[in-house]
Amino acid sequence: MQNITSAAGSGWLGMRTRWDKPSVGLYVLLALAAIVVPICNLLIPENSALHISTYTVTLLGKYLCYALLALAVDVIWGYCGILSLGHGAFFALGGYAMGMYLMRQIGDRGMYANPLLPDFMVFLNWSELPWYWHGVNHFAFAMLLVFVVPGLLAYVFGSLAFRSRVTGVYLSIITQALTYALMLAFFRNAFGFGGNNGLTDFKDILGFNLQHDGTRIVLYLLSIAALVGGYALSRKIVTSKFGRVVIAIRDAESRARFMGYRVDHYKVWLFVFSALLAAVAGALYVPQVGIINPGEFSPLNSIEIVIWVAIGGRGTLYGAVIGALLVNYAKTWFTAAFPEVWLFALGALFVLVTLFLPKGIAGLLATKKQALTFLSGKKNDSQENESKKIAGENS
Amino acid sequence: MSFSKRLCVGVLLLFSVCLSSADDSEFSQKLAALTTTKLSEMSAAVEDVANTGKEQALPYLDALLNNQLYFRKSDSKLFRIDTSKDPAIMTEVAVDKKLEGADTSDFKKIIISNSVRTKLREVMARLQLASSDTKLRARAAREMLGAVTESDKPILEEALSKEKNDEVIALLKAAIALPQLDSGTAAQRLAALDNLEGNVEPAVRNRLNQLLEKNADGTFIETDVAVRSRASVVMGTIESKLQRYRLLETIFFGISLGSVLLLAAIGLAITFGVMGVINMAHGELIMLGAYTTYVIQQWLPNQLELSLLLAVPAAFVVAGLVGIAIERGVIRWLYGRALETLLATFGISLVLQQAVRTIFSPLNRQVATPDWMSGSWQINSVFSLTLNRLYIVVFSLIVFALLSLLLKKTSLGLYVRAVSQNRAMAKAMGVRSDWVDALTFGLGSGIAGMAGVALSQLTNVGPNMGQAYIIDSFMVVVFGGVGNLWGTLVGSLALGVANKFLEPASGAVLAKIFVLIFIILFIQKRPRGLFPQKGRSAES
Numbered sequence: 001m002q003n004i005t006s007a008a009g010s011g012w013l014g015m016r017t018r019w020d021k022p023s024v025g026l027y028v029l030l031a032l033a034a035i036v037v038p039i040c041n042l043l044i045p046e047n048s049a050l051h052i053s054t055y056t057v058t059l060l061g062k063y064l065c066y067a068l069l070a071l072a073v074d075v076i077w078g079y080c081g082i083l084s085l086g087h088g089a090f091f092a093l094g095g096y097a098m099g100m101y102l103m104r105q106i107g108d109r110g111m112y113a114n115p116l117l118p119d120f121m122v123f124l125n126w127s128e129l130p131w132y133w134h135g136v137n138h139f140a141f142a143m144l145l146v147f148v149v150p151g152l153l154a155y156v157f158g159s160l161a162f163r164s165r166v167t168g169v170y171l172s173i174i175t176q177a178l179t180y181a182l183m184l185a186f187f188r189n190a191f192g193f194g195g196n197n198g199l200t201d202f203k204d205i206l207g208f209n210l211q212h213d214g215t216r217i218v219l220y221l222l223s224i225a226a227l228v229g230g231y232a233l234s235r236k237i238v239t240s241k242f243g244r245v246v247i248a249i250r251d252a253e254s255r256a257r258f259m260g261y262r263v264d265h266y267k268v269w270l271f272v273f274s275a276l277l278a279a280v281a282g283a284l285y286v287p288q289v290g291i292i293n294p295g296e297f298s299p300l301n302s303i304e305i306v307i308w309v310a311i312g313g314r315g316t317l318y319g320a321v322i323g324a325l326l327v328n329y330a331k332t333w334f335t336a337a338f339p340e341v342w343l344f345a346l347g348a349l350f351v352l353v354t355l356f357l358p359k360g361i362a363g364l365l366a367t368k369k370q371a372l373t374f375l376s377g378k379k380n381d382s383q384e385n386e387s388k389k390i391a392g393e394n395s
Numbered sequence: 396m397s398f399s400k401r402l403c404v405g406v407l408l409l410f411s412v413c414l415s416s417a418d419d420s421e422f423s424q425k426l427a428a429l430t431t432t433k434l435s436e437m438s439a440a441v442e443d444v445a446n447t448g449k450e451q452a453l454p455y456l457d458a459l460l461n462n463q464l465y466f467r468k469s470d471s472k473l474f475r476i477d478t479s480k481d482p483a484i485m486t487e488v489a490v491d492k493k494l495e496g497a498d499t500s501d502f503k504k505i506i507i508s509n510s511v512r513t514k515l516r517e518v519m520a521r522l523q524l525a526s527s528d529t530k531l532r533a534r535a536a537r538e539m540l541g542a543v544t545e546s547d548k549p550i551l552e553e554a555l556s557k558e559k560n561d562e563v564i565a566l567l568k569a570a571i572a573l574p575q576l577d578s579g580t581a582a583q584r585l586a587a588l589d590n591l592e593g594n595v596e597p598a599v600r601n602r603l604n605q606l607l608e609k610n611a612d613g614t615f616i617e618t619d620v621a622v623r624s625r626a627s628v629v630m631g632t633i634e635s636k637l638q639r640y641r642l643l644e645t646i647f648f649g650i651s652l653g654s655v656l657l658l659a660a661i662g663l664a665i666t667f668g669v670m671g672v673i674n675m676a677h678g679e680l681i682m683l684g685a686y687t688t689y690v691i692q693q694w695l696p697n698q699l700e701l702s703l704l705l706a707v708p709a710a711f712v713v714a715g716l717v718g719i720a721i722e723r724g725v726i727r728w729l730y731g732r733a734l735e736t737l738l739a740t741f742g743i744s745l746v747l748q749q750a751v752r753t754i755f756s757p758l759n760r761q762v763a764t765p766d767w768m769s770g771s772w773q774i775n776s777v778f779s780l781t782l783n784r785l786y787i788v789v790f791s792l793i794v795f796a797l798l799s800l801l802l803k804k805t806s807l808g809l810y811v812r813a814v815s816q817n818r819a820m821a822k823a824m825g826v827r828s829d830w831v832d833a834l835t836f837g838l839g840s841g842i843a844g845m846a847g848v849a850l851s852q853l854t855n856v857g858p859n860m861g862q863a864y865i866i867d868s869f870m871v872v873v874f875g876g877v878g879n880l881w882g883t884l885v886g887s888l889a890l891g892v893a894n895k896f897l898e899p900a901s902g903a904v905l906a907k908i909f910v911l912i913f914i915i916l917f918i919q920k921r922p923r924g925l926f927p928q929k930g931r932s933a934e935s
Contacts, residue, residue: 083734157915164919169673169733173869174915180866181911184904299866303675303741310738343749350742354735355728 022318022362023235027228033060034224038217054213057220058288063328064223065285068230070308070324071317072277077306078315079238080270081250083168085302086175087278089182090150092296094279096186097149099199099292100133101142102210106203119201120194130192139206146283147276154275155268162264162271167253176299183297198293205287216288223284227321230277234317237273246270307346311353313360322361422447426455426473429505430466437507438514445518453522454488460515464488465502474502517547524554529563536566540598543570562775569594573602581619588625593632595640595777603630640778645895651784653891654791655853657884658846659864660871661795664883665839666718667872669815670832672726673737676744677868678861679751680840683717684710684847685856686751689760699765703848710844717747718840722833730832744861751858759857768852787849794845799880801838811835815878870914876924886925890914 037060040052069091076082108115112122116129135141157178161171189195208215237243248256249263257263286292295301305324312323327349334342357364425444432440441459444452458464458475465476465485476499477484485494485502507515523535532554539547548571555567572587579587591599606617606626617623659681666674674680688706695702721743729736768786771779802808810831813821822828854860875886890910897906921927 083737085737160916160919164922166918166922169737170873170918170922172673172734172737173873174918176866177870177911177915181908181915184908184911188904300862303738306738307741340749340753343745343752347742347745347749350745351725351739354739354742355725358735 022316023231026231026318026321030224030228034221037220041217042213054216057213057216059332061216061220061223061288062285063325064220064227065281065288066305066308066328067321067324068223068227068281068284069278069305070312070320071227071230071234072274072281073305074309074312074314074317074320075234075238075277076270076274077309078317078320079243079250080246080267081253082267082271083172083306084175084271084274085172085299085306086177086179087274087305088299088302089175089179089297090154090275090278091282091285091305092182092186092292092294093150093153094146094282095286095292095296096193096199096282097136097142097145097279098283098286099202100136100145100193101139102202102205102287103199104133104137105205106201109203110201118194118199120189120197121192124189132192143283146279150275150279150282151272154272158268158271159264162267165264176302179297179302180299183294183299186294186297194293196294198291198295199286200291200293202287202290210287210290219284219288223288226280226284230280231317231321234277237270238317242266304346307350307353309360311349311357311360313362313364316360316362319360319362326361422449422451426452427471429455429459429464430471430473430503434506434508434511437511441511441514441518445522448522448525450522450526453519453526454491456515456519456522458488459505459507460512460519462504462507464505466505467502469501476502476504517550520547521550521554524550524567525557529560532558532560532563533566536563536570537596539570540566540573540596543573548574565594566596569596569599573599576602576606581622584619584622585625588622588629591633592629593636595633595637595775597777600630600633603633637777640775644778645899646892647780647784649892649895650788650888651781651891652894653888654784654788655850656867656871656887656891657795658787658791658849659843660868660875660883660887661791661798661880662839662841662843662846663868664872664875664878664880665798665842666836667869667877669811669878670835670839671733671815671877672730672836673733673740674721674726674836674839675737675741675865676721676747676861677840677843678863678865679744679747680714680718680843680861681847681850681864682751682856682858682861683714683747684844685762685851685860686755686760686847687713687844688848688851689755689762689856692763699763700767703765703852706848706851707845710848711841712844714844714847715837715841718843719833719837721840722836726836727829727832744865748858748861755858757858759855762851762856764852783852787853790849794842795880795884798838798842802880807831807834811838870911872924873918874914874924876926879924879926882924882926 037052037057040050041054041057044051046053069087072090073084073087076084103118106118110119110122112119114122117126121129136145157175161174166174185191186193186198187196193199202210204210205215208218210216238246245256245261246266248259249261249266253263282292282296304327308324308327309320310323311327312321313319327346330345331342334345353360359366422444425440425447428440428443429437441456444456454475455464455473458473463475463477465474466472467474473488474494475486475488478499483499485497485499486492487494520535520539523531526532526535536551536554539551543551551567551571555564555571558564558567568590572590575583575587591603603626607615607623607630609615615623617626659678662680663674663677666672666677684706687710688703691702691706691709692699695705721740725739725743726736729739764783768783771781772785773779802811810821810826811834813824813826814828814831814835818828821831850860850864854863871887871890872883874890875882875884893913894906894910897909900906901909918924
């Protein structure tokens with residue numbers, strides 16, 4: 001019993017306490033980013049070498065949203081073994097809810113200067129606002145939608161799938177079908193979300209100009225706050241009793257069920273939580289990037305998220321954050337420097353990471369640390385080691 | 396068109412050789428008259444030519460109608476000259492032989508007026524209706540339907556009295572009946588309607604619709620109640636016939652889509668269904684097959700048929716080898732870790748896509764279709780089957796049959812089934828499971844390549860083509876039931892037909908969305924698909 005609890009509680013790295021080292025490191029890093037970047041952007045003059053351009057701030061903000069998204073995937077994949085290949089759908093839905101609000105804020109400053117209808121509706125010769133666009137001009141209601149729509153979808157989809165015990169590959173494939181179906185739907189003009197072009201040309205948010213440096217910085221800081229909040233909340237959940245049951249489900253679903261746990265309940269709520277994280281990421285992503293279109297629903301995007309997590313190291317939370325930041329930085333760099341090579345590099349990365357680095361960068365860091373402690377002559381905790389092996393084998 | 400014309404001319408040539416008699420010289424006399432007649436007497440001259448009753452006259456008249464009939468100034472021989480091309484194409488009509496290197500200034504055009512044109516159409520219709528070629532007769536009758544008048548009646552009735560072919564008889568009857576609807580008495584109109592029953596020609600349907608319409612003031616155009624009710628009954632018979640054809644057409648389109656799905660999914664049914672490997676690069680293997688077709692066509696640009704026939708085995712080999720390489724290089728390290736396999740093969744799919752982009756350019760490539768595959772099989776004026784789709788249905792069924800045979804009857808198939816059912820036991824019995832894995836994966840991949848050859852005939856060949864099929868393929872396999880080829884067959888055809896039946900009501904995209912949602916819900920109910928695997932191995 002002792003053995004199992006420790007296996008469940010430790011994951012791949014000893015993370016029994018809330019203030020474990022990687023988490024502290026991540027918090028410090030994010031705090032630094034929250035202090036240094038705004039100063040470098042706003043206070044240091046543009047010709048200085050230390051100046052950070054608004055473009056870079058936006059880019060960083062984008063990465064942070066991706067990190068939150070990766071976190072969402074890691075919560076279900078790393079801790080519950082649910083590989084969702086459709087998490088981009090929740091991200092995009094959150095983004096669309098935010099986009100609708102921003103769209104209504106344009107008002108009569110659009111190309112067709114219609115005070116009520118967004119440009120694309122005027123273009124499609126619609127005479128009135130569809131019912132589901134009503135109310136989104138209120139920020140609070142739009143934010144409610146950011147949570148309610150993806151949350152509800154996740155709840156309905158999750159209850160259906162988990163109650164009928166669709167697991168593993170089948171679940172992955174139907175999540176992919178879900179996001180694919182949504183993509184097809186959002187591509188349709190008649191669906192009322194701008195079709196192919198999606199929502200764009202945003203002007204301001206809560207009265208603040210989106211192009212303004214200050215607004216960008218605030219959005220950037222909000223992204224950091226969301227990531228920190230999401231991370232803390234996720235850690236709280238995975239280290240709680242609830243989290244231990246979830247890990248038990250990951251490692252031996254039938255056993256957890258036989259012990260009397262309602263496996264489907266745990267899975268559904270974790271899935272909903274994860275979807276909400278993704279939705280918040282999407283809602284923060286849209287005002288910074290300035291566009292949301294159905295491409296965000298494409299199954300390819302969702303698979304990419306999984307790759308960030310895999311590369312960072314799943315089941316660690318901070319690994320997902322590191323993976324998302326690193327891969328996206330590499331993507332930006334590669335697509336600018338060698339656009340041809342990027343897909344080769346990304347593809348090769350997938351293969352190499354799954355073959356040689358099944359625990360990702362986080363796993364690499366951990367083994368290195370372990371090796372160091374071993375070399376420095378400290379007594380190796382054999383029981384800890386043993387339990388890690390169990391967790392690794394079963395996942 | 397051109398074929399039947401050529402046939403016609405060929406037949407004519409035979410005739411002219413056999414019967415070089417008196418009326419032959421009369422015919423050439425009448426033809427020669429065309430070169431000298433004044434425009435005002437041209438109609439009579441044309442009538443004279445047609446009155447000889449010779450089918451040989453048709454090419455002359457056709458050329459004349461198209462303003463392409465010329466005569467050589469030196470010897471008054473008649474030529475068809477198409478000046479829209481450069482250099483102009485000159486054909487001596489009597490022998491249907493091209494004349495090379497002649498100058499257009501040596502020729503004089505025979506000029507006609509609109510009244511001559513009308514006359515020409517009439518006499519040509521008469522000659523065509525008397526032709527010995529059934530297709531030509533049917534076409535002539537169909538063409539007449541559109542603009543038939545009372546004055547055509549004698550010609551049509553004469554033709555009808557000699558006609559044996561059912562299709563042409565129906566057309567001729569309709570052609571006789573249509574003008575009667577305009578001018579006949581109520582009794583005659585009623586009688587005419589009888590002859591239109593079940594006739595699906597557009598001209599007939601239009602005319603009947605007119606009968607049932609109202610004037611602007613709300614009164615019916617057709618004043619007689621009996622005629623009107625009869626017309627609506629006849630229209631009813633036509634509509635139900637049309638509906639039957641539409642149903643057949645929808646089923647055909649559905650089967651056609653289903654066969655494409657089958658081709659795309661059947662390779663996956665092997666790799667995913669039998670081996671349990673999620674191969675996200677499956678779509679890219681299809682793409683490789685399509686590109687193989689493209690490359691072979693570049694090598695043999697003038698032999699379309701041969702290149703396509705060669706492409707089938709070549710694509711099998713190329714995609715199969717790539718598949719074996721993937722299996723040996725990556726997948727074999729990941730057995731039992733299904734989700735990781737998914738990620739690794741997705742990486743491979745990205746690499747393959749980018750490789751194709753780098754080698755061939757990101758643009759779509761056009762793969763040519765041989766003549767015998769293009770066009771359609773016209774069953775009647777409202778129902779036709781596209782030939783390339785028909786061939787692909789046949790091709791997919793052949794592939795399916797061969798694959799089932801391979802799995803059921805050969806020793807490789809036996810090993811494959813053994814390993815998929817119980818790896819440890821198969822190993823204990825001496826089956827080299829790693830060797831079987833590689834071959835199975837190669838087989839599945841090779842079939843994906845063959846699917847690529849077929850798909851290259853339907854869609855554009857581009858680096859992204861694989862992605863279009865991967866999700867559908869997975870859906871089919873999961874829907875049909877993993878590890879079951881019959882499930883894949885039934886699943887793909889069912890999904891294809893369902894898709895096509897939904898399409899008219901909801902549009903193509905919504906239909907697809909409905910099918911996806913259906914599958915998502917279906918999997919909740921039956922997580923193991925339509926035909927789940929039975930037995931102990933299914934539990935794992």
